[in-house]
Amino acid sequence: MGxxxxxxxxxxxxPLVTAVLxxxxxxxxxxxxxxxxxxxxxxxxxxxFLLYRVVRPAADGYLSYHLGGWDPPWGxxxxxxxxxxxxxxxxxxxxxxxxxxxxxxxxxxxxxxxxFAYYSLFLLLSASMLGFTATGxxxxxxVFMEILALSSYALVxxxxxxxxxxxxxxxxxxxxxxxxxxLLAIALLYSAxxxxxxxxxxxxxxxxxxxxxxxxSLVLMVMGFGVKAALFPLHSWLPDAHSIAxxxxxAMLSGLVVEVAAFAxxxxxxxxxxxxxxxxxxxxxxxxxxxxxxxxxxxxMAIFQKDFKMMIAYSTISHIGYIVLxxxxxxxQALTGALYHLLDHGLAKGCFxxxxxxxxxxxxxxxxxxxxxxxRRMPMTCTAFALxxxxxxxxxxxxxxxxxxxxxxxxxxxxxxLYAAVYLIGSxxxxxxxxxxxxxxxxxxxPPGVWEGGPGEAPPLMVVPVWVLSxxxxxxxxxxxxxxxxxxxxxxxxx
Amino acid sequence: MDRLLDNYHxxxxxxxxxxxxxxxxxxxxxxxxxxxxxxxxTSVFLLLVSMGxxxxxxxxxxxxxxxxxxxxxxxxxxxxxxxxxxxxxxxAVALSLVILLYRQYGTLDVDRLMKEEESESAPAGAGSGxx
Numbered sequence: 001m002g003x004x005x006x007x008x009x010x011x012x013x014x015p016l017v018t019a020v021l022x023x024x025x026x027x028x029x030x031x032x033x034x035x036x037x038x039x040x041x042x043x044x045x046x047x048x049f050l051l052y053r054v055v056r057p058a059a060d061g062y063l064s065y066h067l068g069g070w071d072p073p074w075g076x077x078x079x080x081x082x083x084x085x086x087x088x089x090x091x092x093x094x095x096x097x098x099x100x101x102x103x104x105x106x107x108x109x110x111x112x113x114x115x116f117a118y119y120s121l122f123l124l125l126s127a128s129m130l131g132f133t134a135t136g137x138x139x140x141x142x143v144f145m146e147i148l149a150l151s152s153y154a155l156v157x158x159x160x161x162x163x164x165x166x167x168x169x170x171x172x173x174x175x176x177x178x179x180x181x182x183l184l185a186i187a188l189l190y191s192a193x194x195x196x197x198x199x200x201x202x203x204x205x206x207x208x209x210x211x212x213x214x215x216x217s218l219v220l221m222v223m224g225f226g227v228k229a230a231l232f233p234l235h236s237w238l239p240d241a242h243s244i245a246x247x248x249x250x251a252m253l254s255g256l257v258v259e260v261a262a263f264a265x266x267x268x269x270x271x272x273x274x275x276x277x278x279x280x281x282x283x284x285x286x287x288x289x290x291x292x293x294x295x296x297x298x299x300x301m302a303i304f305q306k307d308f309k310m311m312i313a314y315s316t317i318s319h320i321g322y323i324v325l326x327x328x329x330x331x332x333q334a335l336t337g338a339l340y341h342l343l344d345h346g347l348a349k350g351c352f353x354x355x356x357x358x359x360x361x362x363x364x365x366x367x368x369x370x371x372x373x374x375x376r377r378m379p380m381t382c383t384a385f386a387l388x389x390x391x392x393x394x395x396x397x398x399x400x401x402x403x404x405x406x407x408x409x410x411x412x413x414x415x416x417x418l419y420a421a422v423y424l425i426g427s428x429x430x431x432x433x434x435x436x437x438x439x440x441x442x443x444x445x446x447p448p449g450v451w452e453g454g455p456g457e458a459p460p461l462m463v464v465p466v467w468v469l470s471x472x473x474x475x476x477x478x479x480x481x482x483x484x485x486x487x488x489x490x491x492x493x494x495x
Numbered sequence: 496m497d498r499l500l501d502n503y504h505x506x507x508x509x510x511x512x513x514x515x516x517x518x519x520x521x522x523x524x525x526x527x528x529x530x531x532x533x534x535x536x537t538s539v540f541l542l543l544v545s546m547g548x549x550x551x552x553x554x555x556x557x558x559x560x561x562x563x564x565x566x567x568x569x570x571x572x573x574x575x576x577x578x579x580x581x582x583x584x585x586x587a588v589a590l591s592l593v594i595l596l597y598r599q600y601g602t603l604d605v606d607r608l609m610k611e612e613e614s615e616s617a618p619a620g621a622g623s624g625x626x
Contacts, residue, residue: 139574146581150588157592162599163615166608169592173528176585177519180535183578184512187543190571 004054008065008078011044011051011088012131019123026116034103037119041099041126045092048085057082057489064136072136073197079136082490083339086483087133087263094255094346095126097465098248101354104459105361109159109246118158124151125252129260138186138272139196141264145182149175149228152257156245167240174237178227185220188213198272206274215279221268222283229261231287231324232294235317242316243309247357250309254316255350259342262323266338270494275330288328292422294321299429303436308359308368311433312352315392318426319345325419326407334410335491340484341403343476344391348400351388351469355381358458358466365450368437373446377456380463382441384470389434391473394427398477402484504545511538523605525596529589536582540575547571 018040026033055063062081066072080088099122106118128147135141153175157168186196192210195201205214223234230238238258242250265287273280298318305311323345326338358381359365359374375382391400404423411419446452457463499506511534518531547568555566597603600611 139577143577143581146585150584153588153592157595160595163612165592165595165599166612169525169589169596172585172589172592173519173525176532176589177516177535179581179585180532180539183536184539184542187539187546187571187574190543190574191546196570 004051004063005065007047007051008063008080008134009067011047011092012078012127012134014043014047014127015040015123015130016127019120019127022116022120022123026113030113030116033116033119034099037123038096038099040123041092041096044126044130045089045096048088048092051080051085052089055080055082055085057486057493059493073195073200076140077136077197077199078131078134079198080134081493082486083266083494084133086339086487086490087260087342088130090343090346091126091129091133091256091260094350094469095122095129095252097468098122098251098255098350098354099126101251101357101462101465102246102248103461105246105248105357105462108361118155121151121155121158122249122252125155125257129256132260133263136198137196138189138198138201142179142182142186145228145264146179148257148260149179152249152253155249156241156253158249159246161244163240164244167237167244171237171241174227174234178224178234180224181220182224185217185224188217188220192217198267201272202274205272205277208277211278214273214277215282218268218273218279218283222265222287225261225264225268226290229258229265229320229324230317232290232297232317232321235294235298238317239310239313242313242353243307247309247353247360250312250356251350251353254313254353255346258316258320259323259346262320262327262338263342265324266327266335266494269327269330275495281330284328284330288325288416288419291321291324291328292419294318295325295422295426296429297321299426299433302433303429305433306368307366308371308437309353309356309366311368311437312349312356315352315430315433316345316349318429319349319392322404322407322423322426325422326410329407329410329414329416329419330495331410331414332488332492332495333406333413335494336484336488337403337406337408337410339487339491340399340406340480344399344403344473347469347473347476348388348391351384351466351473352392354462354466354469355385355388358462361462362455362458363451368440369447370450371437372440372444373451374441376446377451378458380457381466382438384463384466385441386438387470388473389438391477392434393431396477397474399473399480400477402477402480406484505542508538508542508545511535511541514538525593525603525605525608528605529586529593532589533582533586536578536585540578543571543575543578 022033055061062079065078067076106115110118128144132144132148153168153172157165192213193201193204195204227234242254269280295318298314302311302314323338323341326334391398394400394404408420408423515531515535519528522528549567552567553565555569
């Protein structure tokens with residue numbers, strides 16, 4: 001093991017420390033901010049992928065780091081198991097790509113030495129997501145969640161435009177009470193068990209004492225994280241925030257931030273409350289119904305949007321429904337599907353928003369009408385979008401197909417045929433809203449005055465991340481065998 | 496009833512929580528909403544600190560022959576300390592957004608902000624800046 005022992009904390013600490021150094025760096029060398037931020041995230045990414053050598057999907061296959069040398073349950077534990085490592089690698093890689101994409105985009109949005117604030121907040125966001133995923137202490141999770149929330153409010157408003165500030169404030173007004181609910185849930189859980197360490201909590205909760213307090217805390221947790229994950233009735237902040245934020249931030253918010261909240265629900269259900277407990281089985285039944293409603297609602301709303309980014313935002317609501325529905329079914333296949341969908345959703349939605357950003361950066365086009373005939377001038381971006389759209393719909397051999405396969409398999413295996421139907425209808429809705437855009441891009445002549453003259457393809461540092469993401473959906477689908485069996489093993493262990 | 500009277504601090508926390516939630520949801524003024532948020536946070540702190548308290552408890556410092564049973568539980572207090580820091584940061588971010596909002600819209604009334612939102616999104620949908 002050796003040096004690997006320290007990797008879990010380094011993965012989080014490197015971007016966190018670099019984030020704080022950004023303002024100081026900008027004082028002397030503004031131009032270095034972006035390369036230094038990229039270097040920090042690359043280091044985290046590298047360390048994360050190196051961990052695949054030691055972390056295995058086995059009962060003793062996790063890495064545990066004791067902060068400050070205080071042993072758990074007294075000290076804070078950072079625990080990387082296989083499912084967590086999978087999420088960490090998704091977060092690291094997509095953050096890095098979004099950061100590279102930001103150079104040109106943010107360079108123009110935030111001129112005159114204001115970009116350092118963006119990079120500082122970006123690194124804070126990445127570091128807090130990594131910490132949020134990796135921590136084994138429930139109060140530490142709350143603290144990381146707050147860093148995550150505050151940096152994302154600020155990033156939505158970072159341009160300082162009228163509607164951006166309004167969207168950020170709306171996000172805050174929904175996000176802050178949800179954080180307080182999570183804190184209240186933690187307080188209740190502590191009063192019932194006297195512990196904050198997840199592993200110890202699971203053992204103590206299995207004894208079944210104070211079942212009503214525990215149930216209340218679980219409901220509060222689900223409500224709190226439901227807002228953060230934009231679960232269907234609690235989603236109203238998402239379309240505004242995701243469509244108005246700068247596009248690389250939209251990609252981060254949609255591809256990662258809502259996802260880590262869904263991952264937190266999975267952690268809570270399986271690693272804290274335990275899948276056997278009555279509280280979890282009752283809550284997950286209800287959650288399944290809500291998530292299924294979200295799949296259909298998000299899909300329907302996406303069809304009727306005129307704004308391209310708004311459409312992607314509603315599609316996000318639908319796909320978060322997929323993930324939460326998979327978690328609520330609670331069997332091995334559905335969980336594998338939900339975990340794999342975290343990867344697929346991050347890649348595909350990240351690619352969608354970065355494509356939208358490329359159109360906005362080059363031409364200022366936001367409406368779907370304006371994308372008619374886009375493929376004539378920006379063929380690379382449009383092709384990447386079409387590839388990612390295949391994954392969102394779930395056509396083989398993309399990653400979206402693999403995750404949907406497991407999700408549907410899981411719902412059939414669990415006897416929930418209705419949920420399998422919901423997944424299929426969700427795919428049809430996705431086909432409706434994605435293929436409309438693809439059709440416009442490739443097969444419709446541009447309306448007069450649109451796409452005439454002016455710049456064509458986006459700069460290389462914007463096209464490359466878009467293509468990496470969209471090819472990754474294809475590769476992770478065709479080559480899913482590299483990880484899917486181990487993921488299924490990890491899902492079996494979690495249950 | 497006796498259990499409620501013995502645990503009056505929990506009842507106080509619950510009432511404070513509801514007052515805070517009420518002002519966050521109902522009050523149209525965004526400053527009052529932020530005050531409501533702070534009341535909500537305070538109610539959770541009250542719940543936590545009263546959980547660790549015991550009557551006549553002493554500071555949890557070992558040495559001098561103090562008995563562990565006589566000490567108050569220090570963990571909730573440590574949690575609240577962190578919680579207060581989090582609450583202050585949230586308030587700071589919220590207030591700085593309020594300043595920006597007031598500069599841009601010239602109002603602190605949520606109803607009027609929502610009207611502005613409708614009038615902004617109605618004509619163009621695309622016109623309201625890029626971003």
